[in-house]
Amino acid sequence: MSGRDLSGPLRRAVVAALQADPGVAALAGGRVYDHVPAAPAYPFLRCTTTIASPWEATGSVQGSLIRLQVDAFAKGYGRASAEPLAAATVAALDEADLAVPDGSLVSLQWRQTRMLDDPAEQGVVHAVIEFDAIAAS
Incomplete structure (x- = not known):
């Protein structure tokens, strides 16, 4: 099977869509990062991990199956500090129709959200939000 890596x-x-989303902006402002600055203000989102594998449809359509991870970080004690930002992220991206340069988005679906206490900093809650996508060219 051949494919084309469209994860980048x-x-x-996804970063552009989250930065433009009013629900996300109300909670995180413009703090949606591909690379987090050294001393970020909270709360913020980080679009990090992608895992891509080849995808091919009938004919010459090729692309990628992509697992995409968005991390939400919030300060406050308890999961409730990160839950609204995680929910806004899901609302902004689940089944969204995003423009993907050099390709097209076939599907983007929310997979799961996990809430974690961040071991690196006291009082920081970390939500791991995962999506599955198919992008093709």
Whole structure:
């Protein structure tokens, strides 16, 4: 099976969509990062891990199956500090129709959200939000 890795263009499209989403902006402002600055203000989102594998449809359509991870970080004690930002992220991206440079988005679906206490910093809650996508060219 052959494919085409579109995980980079998809990640950039997701960052742009989250930065433009009013629900996310109300909670995180413009703090949606591909790379987090040294001393970020809270709360913020980080679009990090992508895992891509080849995808091919009938004919010459090729692309990628992509697992995309968005991390939400919030300060406050308890999971409730990160839950609204995680929910806004899901609302902004689940089944979204994003423009992917050099390709097209076939599907983008929310997979799961996990809430974790961040061991690196006291009082920081970390939500791991995962999506499954198919992007093709």
